[in-house]
Amino acid sequence: MASHSTSSTTVPRKRSKTQSEVAVNPSFDNLPSSLLEVIMSRLVLKDNIRASASCKTWREAAVSVRVVEKHPWLFCFPKRGTSFELLDPLHWKTYTLNLPELADSTLCYSRDGWLLMRRSVSKDMFFFNPFSRERVSLPKFEQSFLVIAFSCPPTSDHCVVGLVSSLRFYVENQERRITISTCHPGATEWITQESVFHSVFLWHDKHHSKLFFLHNRFYFFHCFNQGGGSLHSFHTSSRTWDSHYAYVSSEHQLSYYQKASFLAEKNGELFLMLTSGNEKPLIYKLVSSNWVKMSLTELDGLTFFVSFYNSELRNNLPWMRNNVYFSRFGYNRKSCVSYSLDESTYSPCKEWHSWQQLCPPQSIWIVPPENVLDYL
DSSP states (O other), X not given: OOOOOOOOOOOOOOOOOOHHHHHXXXXXXXXXXXXXXXXXXXXXXXXXXXXXXXXXXXXXXXXXXXXXXXXXXXXXXXXXXXXXXXXETTTTEEEEEEOGGGTTEEEEEEETTEEEEEETTTOOEEEEOTTTOOEEXXXXXXXXXXEEEXXXXXXXXXXXEEEEEEEEEETTTTEEEEEEEEEOTTOSSOEEEEEEOOOSOSOBOGGGOXXXXXXXXXXXXXXXXXXXXXXXXXXXXXXXXXXXXXXXXXXXXXXXXXXXXXXXXXXXXEEEEEEETTSOOEEEEEETTEEEEOOHHHHTTXXXXXXXXXXXXXXXXXXXXSEEEEEEEOTTSSSEEEEEXXXXXXESXXXXXXXXXXXXXXXXXXXXXXXXXGGO
């Protein structure tokens, strides 16, 4: 019997193009890496990510120039003691900071990695950085106030703090007046003034109003009992109020006790978000003194982080885009409650009856430093 010899099949290797062939038939595959990086750097984040899926060369170029914003972390105050929790909402990691400097203090606001605090008994106010442990004192403020905010880190020469302490309606002359106070780090006292406040609505919800600094102004969103509100601003240099008459009516059906408003800024533009229990959050952008409702397409991957005291807004977070993150822990205390704008659902799925359930006053969003793990 004749034996049959087995022969192996040889697959020919793909021949690399010579320099002359590349010169005659150029293609995107042969672009120099430096030129590819320039092209990728001109793309917005979502297009950068799409281009990176083309091939290995494009992926390396896209990743090398991709700019991803730093997302805020959730900073949680304990019921007692001085052990504070920090939650990274992207990686679901929780850390603990022991901060005896914050004992017997009340949280007021946060921005740019700094907390604005107030002593419960003495009413002393101060800035505190929980990572570097730096502290910057402010003049004492004896009265209660409705809302408070500051412009930038207290280490900046341009930092200004503003608070609205009262909003009153006088029946005898049918006039509404607002009291605002401002100061700078290093000042010895607050500058307070009362002004006429123009609003066509008589009844307001002072506890849900918001204050935010942008373009040398403190923007004050004046909430109405029936939902929605109007926008006003206080210019810190001229110390005058402007009524923008940027009114917005809430489309939510629940009572105003369950509704909330949040102000945030991105690239110099002011955004407003209205929430109400389990209903879909409504998002608006200020355009020429008018609130324009944003569609999902127009939002283009924005991510909102909202709390009882402050709000943060990002648009370069590819793994968290089109979501609203609330300052409440989920069931496993490793993630926070969120709302997907793509899927129109809350996670975890639960009947949320009020905005304070989603944004408890014991937590706030804070921007961590680049080397945050060095402090933990």
